[in-house]
Every structure is written in structure tokens, then in C-alpha cells.
Amino acid sequence: MEIEIATIGGYEEVGRQMTAVRAGDDVVVFDMGLNLSKVLIHDNVETERMHSLDLIDMGAIPDDRVMSELEGDVKAIVPTHGHLDHIGAISKLAHRYDAPIVATPFTIELVKQQIKSEEKFGVQNDLVKMEAGGRMAIGDENELEFVNVTHSIIDAINPVLHTPEGAIVYGLDKRMDHDPVLGDPIDMERFREIGREGVLCYIEDCTNAGKKGRTPSESVARRHLKDAMYSMEDYDGGIVATTFSSHIARVKSLVEFADDIGRQPVLLGRSMEKYSGTAERLDFVDFPDDLGMYGHRKSVDRTFKRIMNEGKENFLPIVTGHQGEPRAMLTRMGRGETPYELDEGDKVIFSARVIPEPTNEGQRYQSEKLLRMQGARIYDEIHVSGHLREEGHYEMLDALQPENVIPAHQDMQGFAPYVDLAEKFGLSVGENLHVTRNGKLIQLVE
Numbered sequence: 439m440e441i442e443i444a445t446i447g448g449y450e451e452v453g454r455q456m457t458a459v460r461a462g463d464d465v466v467v468f469d470m471g472l473n474l475s476k477v478l479i480h481d482n483v484e485t486e487r488m489h490s491l492d493l494i495d496m497g498a499i500p501d502d503r504v505m506s507e508l509e510g511d512v513k514a515i516v517p518t519h520g521h522l523d524h525i526g527a528i529s530k531l532a533h534r535y536d537a538p539i540v541a542t543p544f545t546i547e548l549v550k551q552q553i554k555s556e557e558k559f560g561v562q563n564d565l566v567k568m569e570a571g572g573r574m575a576i577g578d579e580n581e582l583e584f585v586n587v588t589h590s591i592i593d594a595i596n597p598v599l600h601t602p603e604g605a606i607v608y609g610l611d612k613r614m615d616h617d618p619v620l621g622d623p624i625d626m627e628r629f630r631e632i633g634r635e636g637v638l639c640y641i642e643d644c645t646n647a648g649k650k651g652r653t654p655s656e657s658v659a660r661r662h663l664k665d666a667m668y669s670m671e672d673y674d675g676g677i678v679a680t681t682f683s684s685h686i687a688r689v690k691s692l693v694e695f696a697d698d699i700g701r702q703p704v705l706l707g708r709s710m711e712k713y714s715g716t717a718e719r720l721d722f723v724d725f726p727d728d729l730g731m732y733g734h735r736k737s738v739d740r741t742f743k744r745i746m747n748e749g750k751e752n753f754l755p756i757v758t759g760h761q762g763e764p765r766a767m768l769t770r771m772g773r774g775e776t777p778y779e780l781d782e783g784d785k786v787i788f789s790a791r792v793i794p795e796p797t798n799e800g801q802r803y804q805s806e807k808l809l810r811m812q813g814a815r816i817y818d819e820i821h822v823s824g825h826l827r828e829e830g831h832y833e834m835l836d837a838l839q840p841e842n843v844i845p846a847h848q849d850m851q852g853f854a855p856y857v858d859l860a861e862k863f864g865l866s867v868g869e870n871l872h873v874t875r876n877g878k879l880i881q882l883v884e
Contacts, residue, residue, distance in 0.1 A: 442880065443457065445457055445874045447471065447499070448500075449846055451848075451849055452847055452852070454497075454498065455500075456500035458508060459608075461577075461601040462577065462580070463510045464510055464579075465508055465510045466597075467514070470517065471522065473499070476497045476498040490531060499531065503877070512537040515535060516608075517541045518541075518597060518610055530556075539563050542568065542594075544593035570586035583600060585632070586624065588613050589612050590613070590687075596608060596612060605638060607637055609642045610641065610846060613656075613825060614653065614826060618657070619687035621687075638840070639840060639841065640840035642834070642843060643848075644856035645825040645847055645852070647855040653827045654822045656687050659688065660688075663695060666817055667787070668699060673751075675750060676750035677786075678778075678784070678785070681788075681790045681821075682790055683758055686714060689705070690723055690725070692756050693756070702754070706741060706742075738767060738776070742755075743777045761792065772811075774812070781812075783815060786816055789821055791823070832859070841870060844874065845871075853873055
């Protein structure tokens with residue numbers, strides 16, 4: 439059986455992920471993502487109103503023209519989890535393929551919301567839910583399996599396409615967390631079983647490959663956050679927190695610790711309401727009955743007015759804006775555009791790291807400067823990454839023993855540490871370690 443892989447997006451940057459695997463006559467597409475930084479540098483861009491060709495030209499979504507060179511039919515579109523760099527282009531590209539979108543329940547719900555907000559294209563693809571551990575036939579000879587992984591969003595998986603020539607493991611975006619705050623630990627036992635069965639190719643996220651050691655568990659971030667917030671228990675001024683809206687485990691910890699120190703938590707911002715509301719509705723998390731979630735601008739400002747009237751010392755606003763996004767709640771607060779007034783000594787907790795990309799770094803720098811100008815004290819880097827470090831990569835390569843490896847989720851400079859690591863493991867560039875770019879085809883079996 440011929441095996442061919444199209445590296446469509448995410449092989450020259452972090453973002454707009456898309457990879458297609460052809461096994462015989464069957465094609466499976468993994469991820470259709472957005473490069474948010476390409477959108478943010480344009481003022482007031484509304485992607486839901488834009489044509490896919492314009493977004494491709496902008497570099498915001500994958501250029502999928504290479505798909506015409508794959509001989510076979512797309513049988514499934516498989517997003518690995520609900521981050522926009524993995525699902526943000528589905529509403530723009532999925533309608534081109536007569537195939538169902540197959541994902542875990544939380545991811546499917548987020549995809550459904552993306553499709554609902556789309557104003558340019560009608561996306562009629564069937565939406566199929568499959569839990570971690572589930573399997574489905576792909577044509578007559580191949581099978582798709584979901585293996586549970588841990589990441590900075592709930593319900594994440596690594597999909598595996600089982601073929602007669604061996605397994606193709608699409609390994610993007612995971613952390614080796616054996617003590618997660620929400621959900622089950624990473625299923626390393628199953629990865630080791632797949633390795634013994636035979637792995638033809640492993641496609642891997644290289645984000646933190648240059649960092650030594652292993653990525654800490656989310657439970658470590660939870661303890662760090664608890665320590666920071668308990669130290670503020672006697673502070674009688676304002677405390678504001680921000681984190682990734684999609685990081686439900688972190689939001690859960692913020693909500694619980696707010697209550698512990700005698701403050702009423704409230705979630706503010708459209709994406710905060712979207713992700714936490716969806717997680718609660720699907721029973722992934724149990725928030726207090728009186729937890730307020732407000733996304734609409736007028737509702738948010740009304741809530742800020744109530745906080746100022748009843749006393750900032752009684753509340754913990756958990757807001758959007760951890761990357762300094764211009765229209766997010768925290769950035770608006772820094773610019774003095776909300777009824778919430780920051781005073782000298784007020785605390786701002788960034789339970790997130792800056793995504794290492796110039797647009798984000800610039801916006802975050804500006805946001806922090808604005809907050810400090812109003813007297814805020816910054817608590818930074820209360821966070822653990824959702825991506826493997828060096829030791830995690832070694833452990834995955836040892837578990838899977840892949841015949842071929844394709845580095846992904848970085849640019850050429852970002853691939854270098856992983857290439858060095860993989861070569862120490864015995865792989866060779868130009869032979870079975872395939873460093874590639876967007877829009878390329880790799881023939882594994884002829």
C-alpha cells in the first residue's frame with residue numbers, strides 16, 4: 439500500500455496546522471488551523487466575514503492546494519483539540535471535502551460554534567463524536583484510533599491511523615501529565631503498545647524540544663497559583679487574573695482559590711464565556727452555581743460597575759487578555775476603557791506565558807506597561823506549558839520506536855533542537871528524519 443503525507447500547514451510556523459495522510463485510496467486530514475498572529479497584525483479583521491482565499495494570501499489559514507496532488511478520497515477531517523491553531527480554519531476549508539469531521543465531544547462542540555459563526559461559507563460536513571480510546575474504520579484497510587493525551591485544553595487526543603504498512607501517529611500538542619487537574623493522564627501504556635505493533639511514521643510538535651528536563655504537571659501550576667493567591671488574602675484592594683480562556687483546568691483553579699481567599703470570582707470576556715460555558719454544559723467541569731460568566735461588552739461593563747460599587751476587595755475578575763490582545767478585557771482595563779479602576783498596588787496575575795512570537799510579545803509588553811502606569815503590580819509566569827520538553831520527546835521516541843519522524847509545529851529554526859535530539863536517538867536527516875516545509879509531499883511507501 440502506498441503511504442504519502444502532505445505537510446500543508448504548521449511546518450514553517452506555530453499555527454495554521456494541517457496535515458494529510460494518504461494510505462492507499464484513503465486520505466485523512468489532521469487539523470485545519472488558524473495562524474492568529476497573522477490576523478492580529480491587521481486591525482479589526484473579522485475572519486468569519488472573509489473569503490478563504492484572502493485568508494490564505496494573508497498566511498492566516500493553510501494553503502491546501504497541494505491536496506489536489508494526492509490520489510485518493512478524503513474520508514475524515516480530524517482536529518486533535520479545540521485550540522484555534524488546530525480548528526480555526528475548519529469553517530473556511532472543510533466544505534471543500536466530502537468527509538465527516540471526527541473529534542472528541544468538547545472539540546466537536548467548539549467546531550460547531552466556529553461553523554455557526556461563519557458568514558461566508560456553508561459547512562455541511564457531518565460532525566462525528568469519538569471519545570479517547572475510540573476507533574473507526576477508514577475505508578476497507580485502515581483504522582483511525584484516538585489516544586488520550588494531556589494538554590492545556592481538555593479532551594485532547596493524538597490520532598493514530600493504522601495501516602497495513604504500520605501506524606501513522608500524529609503527535610501534535612501534548613504534555614506528559616500523570617497528575618492532571620482535570621481529565622485522565624496521558625495514555626503512555628497505549629503508546630507503548632502501538633510502538634510494539636509498529637510505527638511507520640511519527641509526526642511531532644517541536645515547540646519546547648530545546649528545553650531540558652520534562653514539562654511539569656498542571657498540578658504544579660495549580661500549587662504555584664495557590665501559593666500566589668493565598669499570599670494576597672489580606673490585601674484589601676483589587677486583584678485581577680488572566681489566563682488562556684481555553685485552559686479550563688487553570689480557570690477551575692482560579693475560581694476555587696478566589697473563593698478560598700474570600701473573593702467572588704467572575705469570568706469576563708467572550709472567549710471566557712465560550713470555553714468555560716461549553717465545558718460546564720458538557721459536564722467536564724463543575725463550577726459554583728453563582729459563578730458569573732459574561733461575554734457581551736455591555737454585560738461586562740455592567741459587571742465592572744457592580745464590582746466598583748460593591749468593592750473591588752470582594753471580587754476576582756478572571757479576564758481575557760493574557761497575550762495583550764488589543765480588544766481583550768485586560769488590555770481595555772490597562773487603557774482605562776472600562777469602569778474598573780486600577781489603583782496603586784492592585785495585583786494582576788498572568789497565569790500564562792507569552793507565546794514566543796513577535797506580535798504577541800509586543801502586545802503583551804504594551805499591555806503590561808499600561809497596567810504598571812496605573813500602579814498595578816504584575817505577578818507573571820504562573821504557568822506550565824502544554825508541550826513536551828526534551829525528556830518527554832525522548833520518552834515518546836522510545837515508546838513508539840518510529841521508522842520515520844516528521845518534525846512539525848515550528849519554523850526551520852525551531853526544528854533544529856528536535857533534529858539534534860532525534861539524531862541522538864538514531865534518526866538521520868535525509869533518510870528517516872524528514873525536515874520539510876508547507877505544501878510538500880513525503881512518500882513513505884511506494
